[in-house]
Amino acid sequence: MKKILIPISLLLLALFLPELVGRNPYFTGIMINVLMMASLASAWNIPGGYAGQFSFGHAAYFGAGAYTTLILLSGNPIDPLLALLAGVVTASLIALITGSIVFRLRGHYFALASIAVAEIVRLSVLNLQFTGGAQGILLSDLTFHGIDLNSKIPFYYGMLMILVLSMGTTAYIQSSRMGYYLQAIREDQDAAASLGINVALYKNRALLVSAALSSVTGSLYGLYIRFIDPGAVLDLRLSIEIILTAIIGGVGTIWGPVLGAILLVPLAELLRSNVIGDTLISMGIVSDVSPVGHFFKEGLAHAHVLVYGVITVVCILFMPQGVLGITRRRK
Amino acid sequence: MLIIQSLVSGLLTGGVYALAGIGMSLVFGVMNVSNFAHGDLMMLGMYLAYFAFTLLHIDPYLSLVLILPVSFLFGFLLEKLFVSRVIHHPHQNQILLTVGLGLIMSNSALLAFTSDPRILTTTYSSSSVMIFSDVSVSVPLLLSFLVTCAITALLYLFLARTRTGMALRATSQNREAAQLMGIDVSKMSAITFGIGTGLAAAAGALIAPVYYIHPMAGHNFLLKAFTVCVLGGLGSVPGATLGGLIIGVVEAFSATWISTDWKDVVVFMLFLAVLLFRPQGLFGKRGGE
Numbered sequence: 282m283k284k285i286l287i288p289i290s291l292l293l294l295a296l297f298l299p300e301l302v303g304r305n306p307y308f309t310g311i312m313i314n315v316l317m318m319a320s321l322a323s324a325w326n327i328p329g330g331y332a333g334q335f336s337f338g339h340a341a342y343f344g345a346g347a348y349t350t351l352i353l354l355s356g357n358p359i360d361p362l363l364a365l366l367a368g369v370v371t372a373s374l375i376a377l378i379t380g381s382i383v384f385r386l387r388g389h390y391f392a393l394a395s396i397a398v399a400e401i402v403r404l405s406v407l408n409l410q411f412t413g414g415a416q417g418i419l420l421s422d423l424t425f426h427g428i429d430l431n432s433k434i435p436f437y438y439g440m441l442m443i444l445v446l447s448m449g450t451t452a453y454i455q456s457s458r459m460g461y462y463l464q465a466i467r468e469d470q471d472a473a474a475s476l477g478i479n480v481a482l483y484k485n486r487a488l489l490v491s492a493a494l495s496s497v498t499g500s501l502y503g504l505y506i507r508f509i510d511p512g513a514v515l516d517l518r519l520s521i522e523i524i525l526t527a528i529i530g531g532v533g534t535i536w537g538p539v540l541g542a543i544l545l546v547p548l549a550e551l552l553r554s555n556v557i558g559d560t561l562i563s564m565g566i567v568s569d570v571s572p573v574g575h576f577f578k579e580g581l582a583h584a585h586v587l588v589y590g591v592i593t594v595v596c597i598l599f600m601p602q603g604v605l606g607i608t609r610r611r612k
Numbered sequence: 613m614l615i616i617q618s619l620v621s622g623l624l625t626g627g628v629y630a631l632a633g634i635g636m637s638l639v640f641g642v643m644n645v646s647n648f649a650h651g652d653l654m655m656l657g658m659y660l661a662y663f664a665f666t667l668l669h670i671d672p673y674l675s676l677v678l679i680l681p682v683s684f685l686f687g688f689l690l691e692k693l694f695v696s697r698v699i700h701h702p703h704q705n706q707i708l709l710t711v712g713l714g715l716i717m718s719n720s721a722l723l724a725f726t727s728d729p730r731i732l733t734t735t736y737s738s739s740s741v742m743i744f745s746d747v748s749v750s751v752p753l754l755l756s757f758l759v760t761c762a763i764t765a766l767l768y769l770f771l772a773r774t775r776t777g778m779a780l781r782a783t784s785q786n787r788e789a790a791q792l793m794g795i796d797v798s799k800m801s802a803i804t805f806g807i808g809t810g811l812a813a814a815a816g817a818l819i820a821p822v823y824y825i826h827p828m829a830g831h832n833f834l835l836k837a838f839t840v841c842v843l844g845g846l847g848s849v850p851g852a853t854l855g856g857l858i859i860g861v862v863e864a865f866s867a868t869w870i871s872t873d874w875k876d877v878v879v880f881m882l883f884l885a886v887l888l889f890r891p892q893g894l895f896g897k898r899g900g901e
Contacts, residue, residue, distance in 0.1 A: 397880040408873040590715030597709045
């Protein structure tokens with residue numbers, strides 16, 4: 282009973298959260314980002330956390346979804362849902378190609394090949410004509426069954442739906458035979474193979490599910506932002522942020538990626554929006570004109586990734602199981 | 613003549629890739645760690661060469677005398693402080709630790725030096741010499757290549773002739789057996805990481821006069837270095853040497869006959885093709901993959 286009660290109350294809280302903040306667009310925007318990173322990290326967690334196959338190129342699947350959907354919708358009056366499904370097809374194709382090349386090999390190689398594939402996708406989008414190149418793609422008008430898409434609220438609920446879908450898929454896989462197979466592969470690939478598990482097949486399945494979920498997230502993000510370029514949706518930095526979110530929360534768990542997103546996204550927002558620097562300056566702790574004040578005001582906003590780096594190193598050295606891992610050990 | 617022109621400039625750039633690849637392959641062979649900070653270490657080498665030139669007025673090729681020991685020490689300390697703690701962890705943790713270290717390096721550089729690209733202009737930066745009457749060779753690339761050859765030759769001598777070099781190779785072949793023979797493997801790891809860092813920084817310094825110097829330059833080099841290593845066989849020093857030259861030539865040929873925009877795509881396609889058809893690389897041992 283208790284096991285069901287907490288998720289249900291959290292879901293109820295999430296459902297009413299936009300009303301609790303009075304539909305404030307700024308907070309709604311941050312919450313959409315939290316949900317998005319949570320669902321991307323959950324999707325990454327299926328091959329990454331359960332099967333131990335660390336993908337460093339998940340931006341490719343996210344970007345494939347966003348790009349396919351926006352390319353199809355710009356100029357064509359088709360149903361956004363169809364465009365979203367087309368994104369899933371593209372991302373699945375990329376996942377199948379990647380998987381069939383490297384899943385016969387061990388972990389090191391998958392990590393390297395996933396970056397290579399993601400870079401090929403990014404450079405192709407950058408250099409091709411129909412993808413808009415470095416300028417990206419702008420979607421001017423969008424209609425969907427009479428819903429007002431100029432508000433952020435529909436996208437909040439859309440992202441929430443995708444997160445629930447990602448977590449549900451993770452929970453289903455975890456409790457199924459496949460979940461045990463994946464964990465066996467993570468712990469010892471050779472032992473798993475010798476017990477008759479088709480290692481390459483299950484790694485491929487995990488990556489495929491993950492790519493599809495990431496692509497849906499990407500499509501919805503594209504519809505929400507309506508402007509995408511290779512730097513925003515296909516960059517290696519996004520792939521690394523996805524991994525960090527999962528790692529900091531705790532890999533190989535259902536709630537870890539969500540916890541990671543709840544911790545990291547607001548932190549990044551705090552750093553980016555200069556709240557820390559402005560507070561310190563207005564409290565008179567550091568002077569506006571001093572080098573330290575200048576650093577907080579100008580430098581830190583550009584360096585939230587630096588903080589990510591520090592967090593990663595600390596996390597790997599002192600709590601490789603993530604925040605959830607620590608609370609578990611205490612129990 | 614175009615073909616010889618591309619071949620020559622490809623081989624010259626390939627020499628620098630080889631240097632970066634050797635550093636990474638050595639670390640992989642001895643420590644079994646994929647160093648994802650390798651590109652950022654190259655970036656630091658570029659800035660070191662830049663500041664040695666602009667502040668101390670030392671020629672970028674001469675500044676290697678300073679850069680090599682400084683970066684060796686830096687790598688040695690990085691290993692002692694961070695990497696050694698994860699050497700027995702699963703490889704995902706090692707990758708993430710080095711990713712984190714790389715992020716710290718590139719973003720510290722971003723804070724310290726801003727994102728404006730810098731250019732190191734020497735008096736001979738745009739000069740070239742003619743060989744075979746109509747093939748022009750850029751002087752800075754030629755100098756880089758000659759210095760690369762010298763460093764590689766010294767490294768081969770070190771690995772083949774000195775006691776430490778032999779101990780390194782023994783550790784690379786079998787860590788446990790080397791330990792049983794009385795080799796201090798943790799010291800070997802630190803030395804290897806120091807050499808790897810030194811070679812990365814040297815490669816960065818050597819390419820600095822012909823490349824934009826900026827904090828995010830490492831990303832591109834990281835992937836190139838990986839391609840070089842995998843092509844040569846992870847852990848193989850001769851493999852990485854040959855792999856670097858091949859990648860340089862492939863890049864130059866695709867820039868000439870396809871387009872400059874697509875040359876990196878061709879290199880990464882080659883990387884995937886190697887994984888598909890010969891995952892152990894040119895000189896790698898079978899079974900490790």
